[in-house]
Amino acid sequence: MNVSDTNIEDLDDDLRPLVKGVLNGEQLSLSRLISSIENGDPGYRDAVKVLHSHATGTRTIGITGQPGAGKSTLVDKLVDRLREQDLTVGVIAVDPSSPYSGGSVLGDRVRQTSRSEDRDVFFRSMSARGHVGGLAAATFDVVHAMDAFGKDVILIETVGAGQNEVEIVRAADTVCVVALPGAGDDVQANKAGILEIADVFAVNKADFDGAKSTALELQQMIRIGQDLERSNSGDPVEEPANWVPRVELTVATKDEGVDDLINAFDAHYEHIEKSGELAETRGRRFEQEVRTHLSNELDELGDAVVEAHHDLLTADNDPYTASEELVTPFRRAVEDYLRDD
């Protein structure tokens, strides 16, 4: 599979043993390698290239939702169930609330889970600090590392607050949006977007008032969304049928509804495997990763050009005029590049 030019023996002296360790399933190596990715250590990209060539395409499940929806507890219970099925699990908890340089909320903290002693669960929190290419790129890299390590399932938990987090969770095979009872208004306001990314809804804290009506509202919105799609497609008999997002009631703290939620995930995965959507999703994810990396590299080049042309940043200029001037060499390069094809 390894067609990349980067060979494991060519890796940086510090990273080579870590990559070998990860491929041998050594937990400590995985932990250290992820730190290297987060810190942007020299040569980490080559390490990721090698790991990518050993990745098999592990199943990924994204869990997102507003702060306070109970995502962490739910993820813990999901891990328990997956372990009972003898699946090894990786968890990436993405924490965007620490965007300030040097700050860190979850990054250095090991979250206490019921599986802290279980060597077949690997839990990692990631914050925005450190990684040169931002949180999305780092998360993609860690998915490849956990995949190459041999995890059977990877859960990616994010707070659904910003564009970057959506980019991250969207990259998962199955996306679960955790909602709260009585979130009707918010859900209503967000419906276009939520319907767009959710494959499964978990109405968590379902022992609170309004859980059932929230579930009903979601189901109604899903039905309207499906009707719209059908009327837009113009094809009355479509095969294979579209996936209809499932809505499950859960009480994570009491471990209720978690089996149904896992079943919904499995049903979705089976559906996308059969329909060919899985291959499409993976293709989109690859493209998203390339765009993310390219965007980061272009930003570095852009910074170099801004540094070299501080003379444009004068009071008698304006930011758009300055940026248009600075983008000119890039634009010309792209025109040449595309013409040469």
Next chain:
Amino acid sequence: MNVSDTNIEDLDDDLRPLVKGVLNGEQLSLSRLISSIENGDPGYRDAVKVLHSHATGTRTIGITGQPGAGKSTLVDKLVDRLREQDLTVGVIAVDPSSPYSGGSVLGDRVRQTSRSEDRDVFFRSMSARGHVGGLAAATFDVVHAMDAFGKDVILIETVGAGQNEVEIVRAADTVCVVALPGAGDDVQANKAGILEIADVFAVNKADFDGAKSTALELQQMIRIGQDLERSNSGDPVEEPANWVPRVELTVATKDEGVDDLINAFDAHYEHIEKSGELAETRGRRFEQEVRTHLSNELDELGDAVVEAHHDLLTADNDPYTASEELVTPFRRAVEDYLRDD
């Protein structure tokens, strides 16, 4: 002042009357022009260029903090005070919680404020939808529009959740972080970052338990931060003295502590005016705007290149190798460009 090549008479037919209206202080034109910015209507950048050339450098105050900290209520009270001083006010409420395409939480909603009838307060919510260059670029553009319109003070309210929101609030002359009583742990965890961006802290809901101890904790952290800075600078007698972030207790719902907060803002502004930091801040903001616009333009070019080279997105490749290949023409162009200088 207008040295930009873009003349008001050259603007798009739809935008020309709006820009003229904004410069004449017509509220409806401002509202429509902001919509054009949000929607990325053809020619909106040229409109912003013209407005920028008429901007005078209005004072901007950024208000940020976690969801639920009471930012909106506090902003309403601040507006009341500023109006009592006969200052005209623009408010931009940046809502990052609606990152999904087509979704909108605050965008179309007119927030009810006590000043809804006051023509000298202009309130605008902005969400991520629509604007081609993202929320940060749109917010910068709207600041220029409100400035050219003639507002005396512009308040920029954001939820402090993601990298982009920090980028936005950092662009303000004075940054106020709204904290909650008992937020000790969070604050502790975030201290490096919060100390970095906050010029003034408002411990809001100060009628709840723990407000005073939270204020004390913040003051302690500020002192430690200042000591560190002094010992790093190696200069025992530094003139002019650094700004020491102020901590104010507020109860926005009861209108308590708002005068002190305004006084703290004024003291900070006076300090940065005298020390020359204001000019530095404005320079940094200009540079930040150029980087943001350039980054958006480069992303568009990057997308075009990815589209044209889908052949690189194959299973035997990896995302880093593909992006390195795609960045090559850009890299060469920058090298040539910088060499030619």
